[in-house]
Amino acid sequence: MLLEFWDAIKLLSNLDSGLAEIVLLTIYVSGSAVLLAALLGIPAGTWLGMQKQGKVKGLTRLVYTLMGLPPVVGGLIIYLLIRRQGLLGTFGFLYTPTAMIMAQFLLATPIVIGMTSVAVRSKGKNIHETLVSLGARKGLILRSIIWEARYGILGAVIAGFGRVVAEVGAVMMVGGNIEGKTRVMTTTIVLETRKGNFDFALALGLILLIVSFIFNVILYQIQQGGASDDE
């Protein structure tokens, strides 16, 4: 194990272009999926979190259930949509990075919505009432609630990224693990492990961790930025 770990470190220091391509594609696919999931999931989760709990009970349960959607099921749903006979078959998405983004978006969005709604619900009511009584308009109230719940929302985005960057089933199913085209880190790790190239697989695992770390650092920096009270 230690030997493989050392070989992995050595491999990292001689990052070849093939490996760099895999890393960049992983960042592109998972980053795009999480960005899209955040764009939809943060407003949707904020809305859900601001509703009376009884009114959105069914919807909340559905979101919580989808948070645990198995990646292969997510992959299957997207596969059925984009295969040649599928609803989106004419676009030719199958076995492309776009298909992988779609699959990961499907997995990340319920997590962002669910965790955002919890973060907003825990802060929202008191802040909402306080800001209404201070004469704030709806837009400012919404922005302020999102800002106050930012730590929880940030956690939602990080959890969403963690889920998709580490999954292998969905991207394998809709991406096909085609070298130079749809091969990402997780699918490569599976492939290299099967081939017995443990040092290479381990090196990719380390890179995956580093990517995740950098992503978290960037989000933390964003979180430290200011919010405006101006309407």
Added chain:
Amino acid sequence: MMNEILKIKGLKKSYGKRTVLSVKELSIEKGSVMAIIGPSGAGKSTLLRIINRLETPSAGEIVYFGDTKLTDQSGNIELQRKMTMVFQKPTLLDRSVYDNIAFGLKARKFEKVEIEKRVISALQTIGLLELKDQKARTLSGGEAQRVAFARALVLDPEIILLDEPTANLDPANVGMLEALIRKINLEKGTTVVIVTHNLLQAKRLATHVAFFYDGNLLEYGDMHRVLDDPIKDKTRDFVEGRMIY
């Protein structure tokens, strides 16, 4: 009643079959200090929340400022901006003390210079000028409530609604906030509606008193009349300390 700033008629709030508030009629005079008193669960806070449009009544109406009839939560931000509320447990935003107090002024798009003038003056009034750059969430309970007061007062509202604002405070903070309530009422003519359990506080501050019991407004009128010579037996039991709640 002449010069009434709030007139409540046939107001009801129900949850399912349970009516938690019923007010046939209640007038609040401009420039008065109305103390809403009564045991727990009497509907006092619900009334305040409906006046501030945080809750929608099931029936009835409130006439604001003699002409604006509004009982729902939709629209009319200008009406909302003529009043403000201080809650029993203040919710401060995760930013500096200064920014918390400035929030409502920024929402109203006041000039930066005017915002600074008002906020600094309010900070001096509540004795927290040295804490202006401190994170509001690091304040003690008393300091936080003083900031919540300052945040409301800088807006120069026509009506200020206070929901048991001194319930959890030490005597020094209670004294300071009561002095502040008297000051804005006397100097600016701000109408004050205060929910309180504390009869002595009602006597110290109020010009008028409304007594609520089990969701119903039993009687209201001049403070001395209601507290010293109540008409209803329940009111008498309450003011003479015979009502256990």
